[in-house]
Amino acid sequence: MTIKSLSSSALASPSLPQRSRLHLLALPALLGLGGLAGCGDKKDETAAPAAKSTALSPAQAYDKIAAEGKGFTVGALMAANPAYVLFDPQCPHCGHLWTASQALLPKAKFVWIPVSFINGKSAPQGAAILTAANPAEFMAAHEASLLAGSGGTPLPASVPPEVEAIIKANTVLFNDLAAESVPYMVAKNVKTGQVVANAGALQTAALAEFLGVN
Numbered sequence: 001m002t003i004k005s006l007s008s009s010a011l012a013s014p015s016l017p018q019r020s021r022l023h024l025l026a027l028p029a030l031l032g033l034g035g036l037a038g039c040g041d042k043k044d045e046t047a048a049p050a051a052k053s054t055a056l057s058p059a060q061a062y063d064k065i066a067a068e069g070k071g072f073t074v075g076a077l078m079a080a081n082p083a084y085v086l087f088d089p090q091c092p093h094c095g096h097l098w099t100a101s102q103a104l105l106p107k108a109k110f111v112w113i114p115v116s117f118i119n120g121k122s123a124p125q126g127a128a129i130l131t132a133a134n135p136a137e138f139m140a141a142h143e144a145s146l147l148a149g150s151g152g153t154p155l156p157a158s159v160p161p162e163v164e165a166i167i168k169a170n171t172v173l174f175n176d177l178a179a180e181s182v183p184y185m186v187a188k189n190v191k192t193g194q195v196v197a198n199a200g201a202l203q204t205a206a207l208a209e210f211l212g213v214n
Contacts, residue, residue, distance in 0.1 A: 038200035039091035039118060040181030055178035058197040062186045068173050070166050071113035072135035075101075079109035083187035083211055086174050089125035089152060090118040094183040095143040097201040104204065107213040108190075112139065115171040115182065124155045126170075127163040187211055 056064065065084040073082065087094035101110055112135075114126030125142065132138035138153065146152040174184065179199055186197045190212035198210060208214035 038093045038181030038183060039088060040199075056176075058186055058195040061177050061179075061197055062188065062195045064177065065113070065173065065186055068169070069111065069113040070130075070170060071111045072130060072139075073109060073111050074136045074139075075105040075109040076107060077109060079107075081188040081190075082109040082111045083185055084111050084113060086113045086115050086170070086177075086179070086182055086184045088115055088118045088122050088182045089129065089142065090122045090146070091182050092147060093181075093201040095147045097183045097185070097207070098139065098143045099147070100202060100204045100207050104208055104211065104213060107208075108211050113170050113173075114167055115174045116167050117171060117174075121152065121155060123164065123167045124159050125152050126167045127159040128153060128156045130166065131160070131163055185210075 062084070065086070069084060069086070071084075075082075085094075085097065087097070098112075101108075112129075114122075114129060116122035116126055129135055129139050129142060142153040174182070177184065181199045183201060184197070184199050185202075186195065187210065188195050189210070192212060196210060202210060205214070
């Protein structure tokens with residue numbers, strides 16, 4: 001498990017409509033194969049308003065996330081091209097995607113990148129996940145609690161400023177992508193080599209096809 005470095009920047013989280021959007025290249029068969037909704041109603045009261053930017057292509061988004069995102073890595077660590085997942089710790093759809101991805105960990109590498117816009121728990125829980133001794137185990141416990149309706153893991157007593165800056169910078173990155181909901185995932189399909197992007201959760205079979213590891 002690795003955490004990538006990223007300089008801090010100001011948080012900007014515009015209000016977005018609650019809907020999910022699917023962007024795919026070369027994988028039209030995914031439509032109707034287990035796609036689920038995502039969380040897209042931004043309510044972070046600490047966020048400053050910003051003009052919505054134009055959405056990037058999946059390939060542009062992949063390169064930008066690879067260069068700027070900071071998260072923790074799970075799965076097949078020797079895989080050449082990870083799937084990047086931007087998620088809010090308070091998003092149940094993100095929890096469903098986490099659960100669906102577990103069966104694919106021997107075949108695929110995921111980098112989970114926490115952002116914050118749903119509520120006041122998002123940032124501190126994201127920080128707790130990133131700073132855990134074992135982020136994957138902590139994430140599993142957190143998502144199990146969230147999906148059970150218990151709100152996720154307890155909030156940390158404090159969040160180090162440098163970790164808070166990471167969450168804010170990840171959220172700025174999410175805004176720059178002009179994605180409309182989380183989970184937002186960008187990956188290189190193993191079979192086709194093309195970059196694909198998806199907003200919303202996927203069931204395991206659809207996720208495997210999305211990644212080209214089915």
